[in-house]
Amino acid sequence: MTPRALDPFLRFAPSLRQAGFAVSPDQTVDFIAAVGVLGPRDMTDIWRAGRALFAVPPERVAEYDAIFRAVFLDQVIRAPTETEDEESEAHEPTGGTQDIEAGDEESEAGADATEAERLTSRSIASRDDAAAARLLRQAPAALPRRLSYRRRATPHGDRMDLRRTLREAARRDGEVLRLHETRRKSRQRRVLLLIDVSGSMKAQSEGMIRLGHALVQAADRAEVFTLGTRLTRITAALKPADAEQALPRAAAAVADFDGGTRIGEALQAFLAVPRYAGFARGAAVTVVSDGLERGSPAAMADAVNRLSRIAWRVDWLSPLAADPHYAPRTAGLQMILPVLDHLGDGASPGRVADHFLEYARRK
């Protein structure tokens, strides 16, 4: 192969990466080797080799195909989804804020989600909060746990530790004095709290962040993010035990208080960062949001679907669900309802704290 002919092969991986595929260098090497092994007889061979070696899941084949055409056949790339180009970025607080283009539609009154992005910061007062205090006290015993891969010796386990018993017996000429037992250790599952801080959640967001602080303090493994027009990780800000220190830091980190709602895109941004998506693996995920989405409901459904395949369970708490006659009506919530493990009441910090404390009973 001349270097010129090799060119599209080398451009292919960066193009895929740009579109959010996780492609490692050795995958590229294997891909080129695979094409060599196949001949290749025609473009289909290259297409198939790429799909197999870059491990393209079925729902992303269309995207893959578009990139393939652009790189190998010089065809114009058609945007796979309309949300792709205005993707909201993941945002870890560093102080610098950038403006995302603001929608030109005036927000309507009522419970409607606001589309325009207004970057607003807010101060959060630390005050005595019964719900946060209760969560702080009771959470260590109530948060969900999972069995660890490792076993440890206990007086009363579920399996005999034959290895240890035999080793001891061998030392005493085959005399078994005691039967050792083991049990699998348990670890607390990671708990993930995603808080909607958009305008329609104005009344709740402050209390929820205070609750997030209690959660970070009480749990071995917890992560707290806020969702609005962008995604912000506030776990680090909530780490100080002193609420008076932690809450202002968290408030300062969030730049999109009371702004518009683009939950779908914020969730997609969450899943696009491998480290963040890793937080969700096997985790108990709770989203506190009214589900009033101004972005595309399809983006939200897609993101929640993917989230539910990674996470242990996904619970959605909506303030609107406090009403006993509540039924999810928005297109977005309708679409995600089948994959949610629980749709519950998120009207007050107290109810959300109850939700966390009920894990032990549910499992």
Add this chain to the structure above:
Amino acid sequence: MVTRATIAGISSPAELQTALDGAQYIADDALATAAYLALALGKPLLLEGAPGVGKTEAAKALGGVLGRSVIRLQCYEGIDAASALYEWNYPRQMLAIRQAGQDYVNLYSEDYLLERPLLTALRNPTGTLLLIDEIDRADHEFEAFLLEFLSDFTISIPETGTVRAVQPPVVALTSNRTRDLHEALRRRCVYHWIDYPSPELEARIVMTRASRVAEATAQAVVASVGLLRQEPLAKPPGVAETVEWAEAATLLNAQGARWPDAFARAIGVALKDHDDLSYMRDRLAAILPGEAA
């Protein structure tokens, strides 16, 4: 390494496809390409797809084609190293200590080692096909452990030493995608998503698997199964269900049941969920193959 690789006499995807045909497995071009690449590059083959599309069968057929014995490790929640690698036979060790009395006895010799699938696959001198089935059911930790095993094909046993693969096994993993696998694992593998086969292909599969089914029956069954899969069912029928449905209906027909009725009475082998059955009860007439055979 831009050379054509030949493995067990197979030097192209098309040849592999023909060989799989001979092993009673009808593979499409894409699957044959992925499987051939896995063999040529010496990487594990990761097969994902809905339940019942023939992932496990594909791996077994591949083992048959290569002339390798298939060793299967069925994954489940809570699977651990002791049930995947090896275990010592403690009761026998205990007896040996008792019998030996004052004599020396080596408790950690071959006699007391119980091989589990992964160790068996490594130690087989003629090479094996290791089938790691339903990896999505195992815990994340087991996935990480497997990653290590698949990268260097060694198992270290503290009491005796490290076991190295005599001949690295060909590895196939299957997943029903009840959860997403770790990126690192997917990255190591050659990936193929097995979709439901096209109607022509599925009819051929029915004919191959169920020899007594008439061709018209096979085509009719495949057409109705295609319609069933478009319904919002909890468990859409897989390829195995198609084959069974055709077989069951043929059997009932041979005993005197009339055609549409034979299909209706045998619906239990195609739909195995009470909610699905009650949902389809009224709609079934429109879907059933009318005048088959």
